[in-house]
Amino acid sequence: MTSSKSSTLYLSPPRSDLCLALGLRALAALGMALLLAIVVSLLLEAGNVFGEIGVLRLLTDTRWNPTEQGFGLAPMAVASIASSAGAVMLAGPIGVGAAVYCRFYCGPRQSQWFRQMLGMFAGIPSVVFGFWGLTTLVPLIANANPPGASLLAGTLVLSMMVLPTIALTSYAALEALPLNHLLAGHALGMRRGTIVIQIALVAARGGIAAGMLLALGRALGETMAMLMVSGNIVQVPTSVFDAVRSLAANIALEMAYATGTHRSALYACGMVLIAVVGLSTLLSHRLTEGARNA
Secondary structure, eight states: OHHHHHHHHHHSOOHHHHHHHHHHHHHHHHHHHHHHHHHHHHHHHHHHHHHHTOHHHHHHOOOEEGGGTEEOOHHHHHHHHHHHHHHHHHHHHHHHHHHHIIIIISOHHHHHHHHHHHHHHHTSOHHHHHHHIIIIIHHHHHHHSTTOOSHHHHHHHHHHHHHHHHHHHHHHHHHTSOHHHHHHHHHTTOOHHHHIIIIIHHHTHHHHHHHHHHHHHHHHHOOHHHHHHSBOOOSOOSSTTSOBOOHHHHHHHHTTTOOHHHHHHHHHHHHHHHHHHHHHHHHHHHHHHHHHHO
């Protein structure tokens, strides 16, 4: 009887652990409540334009002219998705290559220094990227094809901004691989390059893809840099040299003076951004879970 009681007391969690668990649960619930409150408030504010214009027309109309009740989000949605996807496509190979070099081809000190530099690169404010793009990149593009402020400029600036995210998440995915996978390749007489391409990258593809989707989410929500270098003209781009306006930049430009249906349409822009970012985040989570299960 005594041993049974002692074992029960031994297995009971300390009061401090219970308090910590309850506190962490409360913080997690608070975070979810804040996210839900933001989504609900956006839905309520955007309800006016959804009722007057209709969701389908709002998403397919190519005309944005608030003074004439034109609230088409299609041109800005196309610009946001095109610039963000282009940025990930440009930064993806570079970021994965940097991760492979950092994980397999340089020493521990070099790897640590390189990752610290990437972390510092990721922390640079977006306004600095936008300022550099406006003063350096836009004039270079203008020399080839005026006016310079364009979809291409926005894509290039975004690619630099998401590069550290892709590189660091890819490195984490490669570092998390079981050592047995790599040792098996060495045991079969494979060269290092073959092991990297045929074993490491294949095994870490889920984590790498998840990192790219997270980078896509960051690029979609970028405001200041796109506002400074993309030209801010609402149109469906037919060329990478066309000036465009993203959804996030549109909110920043017009929220200060928007009223009525116009203001509601800007909230609808936020809803579209949240929906796309949420979808990419969900897909990233699925890919990560799939990679772990595999």
